[in-house]
Amino acid sequence: MPAVMQNQAHAKLLEPLNLGFTTLKNRVIMGSMHTGLEEEPPEKLAAFFARRAQGDVGLMITGGFATSETAVLWPGAGRMTSEQDAIRHRTVTDAVHAAGGKIAIQLLHAGRQAYNVNMVSASAKQSPIFPFTPRELTPAEIEQEIDGFANAAAYAKMAGYDGVEVMGSEGYLLNQFLTERGNERTDEWGGTFEKRMRFPLEVVRRIRAKVGAEFIIVYRMSMLDLVPDGQSLEETLLLARELEKAGVTILNTGIGWHEAKIPTIATQVPRGAFTWATRKIKEVVSIPVAASNRLNMPGDAERVLQNGDADMIAMARPFLADPDWVLKTKEGRVDEINTCIGCNQACLDHTFGGKRCSCLVNPQACHETELVFVKTTTKKKVAVVGAGPAGMSFSLTAAQRGHAVTLFDEAKEIGGQFNIAKQVPGKEEFHETIRYFNTMLKKEGVNLQLGKRVSADDLKDFDEVVLATGIIPNVPSLQGVDHPKVMGYLDVLKHGKPVGQRVAIVGGGGIGVDTAEFLTHHGVEQSPSTSIEDFCEFWGIDREQKARGGIAGVKANPEKATRQITILQRKPKKIAGPGKTTGWIHRAALEAKGVRLLSGVEYIGVEDAGLRIRTPDGAEHLLEVDNVIVCAGQHPNRELEEAVLALGKPVHIIGGAFKAAELDAKEAINQGARLAATV
Ligand code: FAD
Ligand code: NAP
Ligand code: SF4
Numbered sequence: 317m318p319a320v321m322q323n324q325a326h327a328k329l330l331e332p333l334n335l336g337f338t339t340l341k342n343r344v345i346m347g348s349m350h351t352g353l354e355e356e357p358p359e360k361l362a363a364f365f366a367r368r369a370q371g372d373v374g375l376m377i378t379g380g381f382a383t384s385e386t387a388v389l390w391p392g393a394g395r396m397t398s399e400q401d402a403i404r405h406r407t408v409t410d411a412v413h414a415a416g417g418k419i420a421i422q423l424l425h426a427g428r429q430a431y432n433v434n435m436v437s438a439s440a441k442q443s444p445i446f447p448f449t450p451r452e453l454t455p456a457e458i459e460q461e462i463d464g465f466a467n468a469a470a471y472a473k474m475a476g477y478d479g480v481e482v483m484g485s486e487g488y489l490l491n492q493f494l495t496e497r498g499n500e501r502t503d504e505w506g507g508t509f510e511k512r513m514r515f516p517l518e519v520v521r522r523i524r525a526k527v528g529a530e531f532i533i534v535y536r537m538s539m540l541d542l543v544p545d546g547q548s549l550e551e552t553l554l555l556a557r558e559l560e561k562a563g564v565t566i567l568n569t570g571i572g573w574h575e576a577k578i579p580t581i582a583t584q585v586p587r588g589a590f591t592w593a594t595r596k597i598k599e600v601v602s603i604p605v606a607a608s609n610r611l612n613m614p615g616d617a618e619r620v621l622q623n624g625d626a627d628m629i630a631m632a633r634p635f636l637a638d639p640d641w642v643l644k645t646k647e648g649r650v651d652e653i654n655t656c657i658g659c660n661q662a663c664l665d666h667t668f669g670g671k672r673c674s675c676l677v678n679p680q681a682c683h684e685t686e687l688v689f690v691k692t693t694t695k696k697k698v699a700v701v702g703a704g705p706a707g708m709s710f711s712l713t714a715a716q717r718g719h720a721v722t723l724f725d726e727a728k729e730i731g732g733q734f735n736i737a738k739q740v741p742g743k744e745e746f747h748e749t750i751r752y753f754n755t756m757l758k759k760e761g762v763n764l765q766l767g768k769r770v771s772a773d774d775l776k777d778f779d780e781v782v783l784a785t786g787i788i789p790n791v792p793s794l795q796g797v798d799h800p801k802v803m804g805y806l807d808v809l810k811h812g813k814p815v816g817q818r819v820a821i822v823g824g825g826g827i828g829v830d831t832a833e834f835l836t837h838h839g840v841e842q843s844p845s846t847s848i849e850d851f852c853e854f855w856g857i858d859r860e861q862k863a864r865g866g867i868a869g870v871k872a873n874p875e876k877a878t879r880q881i882t883i884l885q886r887k888p889k890k891i892a893g894p895g896k897t898t899g900w901i902h903r904a905a906l907e908a909k910g911v912r913l914l915s916g917v918e919y920i921g922v923e924d925a926g927l928r929i930r931t932p933d934g935a936e937h938l939l940e941v942d943n944v945i946v947c948a949g950q951h952p953n954r955e956l957e958e959a960v961l962a963l964g965k966p967v968h969i970i971g972g973a974f975k976a977a978e979l980d981a982k983e984a985i986n987q988g989a990r991l992a993a994t995v
Pocket of ligand 1: 704
């Protein structure tokens with residue numbers, strides 16, 4: 317589509333926003349993410365933000381920086397509490413401004429949501445997901461914490477930031493003050509909503525007093541707490557109005573406290589699932605309001621603005637996936653956007669695992685100074701066998717560096733196992749990754765040879781060969797494994813073989829869980845991922861917000877699966893799939909649909925009547941099932957290795973072909989990109 321037409325297609329999104337004292341280039345905010353760069357030398361953070369500023373995003377917001385010693389998420393966490401901090405941050409703001417961008421720093425007080433023995437809160441009430449009980453702040457300390465926010469904002473201004481974002485969502489200190497869930501005080505800071513609301517309002521008032529009128533104050537507001545005893549709708553609307561009066565420039569959306577038992581950003585959440593909550597706030601204020609959560613493509617973002625649900629769109633992870641998201645939208649290159657698939661595997665899972673963030677589909681994210689792709693001076697003819705994530709990733713980067721790449725696959729389409737994964741309900745976003753590589757491989761002139769099973773003979777004329785031939789599923793040495801009722805996961809997910817009503821799944825890894833997910837939906841009219849309405853009903857979200865926190869008192873009647881499914885594994889640990897931050901979602905969803913999860917079992921064998929097992933208590937059971945589906949891991953497909961090595965040229969092996977155990981798409985894409993940086 318020509319650029320001009322595309323611009324019209326996203327006219328609202330790309331429209332500048334005049335804030336009175338300054339104008340943002342467009343309606344897109346890059347939302348706050350703690351990436352792990354905050355605690356590293358500032359040059360890395362500067363490179364990360366400068367790269368995104370080059371991509372033309374309207375306003376960027378940093379990860380959270382603590383406003384006082386007691387505000388920190390953990391003892392070593394980044395803070396903005398001194399002139400030295402301000403001086404250090406100059407590196408970041410200078411780099412962003414040089415690239416033509418605008419940046420605000422997020423000011424965060426974690427309250428009881430921290431790994432910090434000195435934590436404080438409105439009341440001495442422990443969070444269910446953090447290990448320590450906070451100490452209740454005295455009235456004098458409350459004043460000091462408010463001043464902490466105001467001083468931090470002043471240091472931010474000194475550091476050259478264009479504004480601050482006050483973190484008032486996700487269950488942090490401001491939410492703890494706002495709700496009875498965190499605030500049991502009976503003094504001037506608790507008891508009624510008006511008193512509970514004083515803390516965030518004072519924070520904003522004192523910041524405004526310190527920084528003057530011409531400085532952006534974004535307030536990230538919890539539009540929907542999704543926890544019992546959270547805010548009511550009336551309280552949320554009142555808070556929004558009062559925040560506007562107190563001096564907020566932009567209201568940004570936060571959905572759900574960290575301790576909520578409802579998914580809010582994982583890939584299973586439909587795109588734009590919560591913009592209806594933002595709309596209610598927009599209707600009562602006159603300052604710009606930004607919608608967020610699971611918005612990752614320009615078409616959906618534009619629709620949200622056109623519908624009047626919001627004035628701006630805040631997206632965070634999509635800018636890990638593609639720093640040029642806005643630029644590509646502006647230039648009519650939407651098909652070239654590397655879309656965030658909502659997997660959390662390299663971002664949130666890393667953060668919660670104490671590792672630096674990156675992105676499954678973009679390994680350069682947060683590694684801008686370390687993973688650098690330079691044009692080659694020695695153009696080589698490279699053959700890549702296998703167009704799965706590893707082969708696609710290598711081919712694209714190698715071609716971008718200037719090599720002549722031929723990419724073979726025996727399948728008629730690129731994508732490898734992503735073509736299987738994309739059919740699993742809740743994994744629809746995998747289509748976007750395949751679309752991205754399809755567009756980019758063609759654009760970069762990669763010679764695609766699909767529908768061709770390669771032998772060593774086909775590779776003679778190349779300078780180097782990359783084997784990215786993926787995996788072969790394991791067949792366990794289980795008694796009766798050749799019984800007709802035994803199937804592999806590929807029979808189900810790839811070959812569409814009929815499956816009976818009663819199923820046992822051998823293996824509770826990612827693929828076992830996905831196969832169960834697929835089978836619970838198969839034959840069911842609607843799935844939780846098909847529409848926002850169904851998603852909200854399934855997870856018990858009260859869209860009318862009659863109940864506090866927006867959660868229905870009783871979980872809405874979950875659809876039971878039409879099949880009886882049992883997932884089994886031998887390890888004693890819980891079956892939940894591999895994701896650190898998403899495993900609980902799989903588990904909750906499967907259990908709600910009546911799927912049985914059995915750990916610590918011993919397989920005795922498959923027989924005509926079903927699968928015989930021994931449970932941890934030593935008892936023997938026969939699971940009367942129609943089919944046993946094997947999802948027992950994989951081993952590398954190295955069929956070509958010997959013959960290709962015999963050609964006597966450099967051979968590289970990546971992805972599942974290199975190491976199948978614990979190999980996921982994150983590692984496959986990362987290996988492909990890192991190898992391509994060196995050939
Ligand atoms: P593959 O994707 O297996 O690609 C190998 C390619 O090589 C294939 O296309 C094959 O046709 C081709 N090939 C092999 N031999 C030849 C030959 N001789 N000639 C020509 N072509 C050949 N990972 C995640 O990180 N997150 C997830 O959520 C996730 N979900 C998944 C869900 C399912 C149902 C499945 C099956 C997998 C999932 N994975 C997930 C795993 C992920 O897809 C794999 O880790 C990844 O695809 C491995 O990439 P690869 O390039 O090494 O191999
Ligand atoms: P996996 O995660 O290694 O799980 C394999 C399962 O098979 C385990 O539950 C294992 O449990 C069982 N198993 C292994 N050997 C067995 C045997 N001989 N007999 C019976 N059971 C056996 O592998 P996967 O599920 O095949 O997934 C492949 C890769 O794709 C993984 O790296 C995974 O992370 C990735 N993936 C990720 C996602 C995601 O959502 N992030 C989804 C799908 C796949 P026991 O040994 O305890 O029985
Ligand atoms: Fe998005 Fe996954 Fe990348 Fe995180 S790792 S930014 S969720 S694609």
